[in-house]
Amino acid sequence: MDKKTLRQEIRNRKKAHSAEELAAQSELILQKLALHPAFQEAKRVMLYASLPDEVQTMAFIDEWKERKQIILPTVVGDDIVPVEVKAGSRMVEGDFHILEPDDKPYEGGFDLIVVPGMAFDREGHRLGRGKGYYDRFLAKYPEVKTIGICFDFQLLESIPTEPHDRLVEDVITL
Numbered sequence: 581m582d583k584k585t586l587r588q589e590i591r592n593r594k595k596a597h598s599a600e601e602l603a604a605q606s607e608l609i610l611q612k613l614a615l616h617p618a619f620q621e622a623k624r625v626m627l628y629a630s631l632p633d634e635v636q637t638m639a640f641i642d643e644w645k646e647r648k649q650i651i652l653p654t655v656v657g658d659d660i661v662p663v664e665v666k667a668g669s670r671m672v673e674g675d676f677h678i679l680e681p682d683d684k685p686y687e688g689g690f691d692l693i694v695v696p697g698m699a700f701d702r703e704g705h706r707l708g709r710g711k712g713y714y715d716r717f718l719a720k721y722p723e724v725k726t727i728g729i730c731f732d733f734q735l736l737e738s739i740p741t742e743p744h745d746r747l748v749e750d751v752i753t754l
Contacts, residue, residue, distance in 0.1 A: 583740050586707060590698045593733045594633045605731050605754060606636035612752050613640075613694065618725045622691035624649040626662060629671070629679040634696050635729045638679070641665060651690065653717070654680040660717040662686040690724045695748050700728045704747035705739035718746040725749055 581589070594602075613619050625648050630637040641650055645665050653660040655675040664686045674680035695714055699707040706728055708714055718726060728748040735753045 581740070583707060583710065586736075586740065587698050587710065590707070590734060591633075594731075597731070597733075599632070602633070602731065603636055606630075608754055609635050609729055609731070609752055610637070610640045613727065613729060614644075616727065616750070616752065618692050618727060618750070619694075622648065622725075624651065624688060624691045626651040626653070626690050626693040628653055628694065628696050630696070631676075631678060635731065637694075649688075651686050652681055653713075654685075655713065658711075658713070658716070660713050662690075690721060693718065693721065693724050693726045695726055695728045697728050697730055697734070697748075699734045699736050699739055700730050700748065700751045700753075701736050701739045702751065703738075704728070704749060704751065705741050705745065706748055707739045712744070715744055715746045719744075727752060729753070 627637055627641055627650055629652055644650055650665045651662045652665055654663050662685065663681045663683050665681050669681040669683060671679045672682045695706065697706040697708055726748040728751045730753050732754040735751060
């Protein structure tokens with residue numbers, strides 16, 4: 581199955597689940613993330629502000645932003661630009677209707693990058709939304725630990741890959 585067809589298949593699978601089911605799964609997935617050694621050891625964590633059909637991260641971000649340095653991606657042109665979430669950060673709707681912190685770019689490093697995806701496989705291959713934002717961003721930080729998070733129906737046996745696709749080191753689901 582090609583990437584375009586696979587993305588549509590995943591969209592259809594998402595539509596088969598209610599918002600309540602996705603929220604309940606999100607909570608369990610994020611509990612697993614919080615217990616992961618890489619998350620527990622990390623001081624500087626890049627998360628993502630979730631879209632309605634992704635693992636719901638906003639409450640998790642609020643929970644952890646006082647205890648860890650939390651950085652979120654913003655989209656500028658064809659690139660991800662990281663911005664730190666601070667107490668009182670104002671969130672605005674950015675490109676693709678994704679909430680982004682309205683602040684200056686973050687210039688530090690990361691201990692962990694948590695990556696969304698349309699689908700993952702157990703080898704760490706990731707299917708994104710097709711624009712390559714995360715592939716380009718992760719290529720800049722090859723030494724940083726990466727974890728993909730997804731709903732159980734997004735974890736597949738295999739994902740079609742291309743040479744520029746970046747792998748994640750671990751995948752957390754139910």
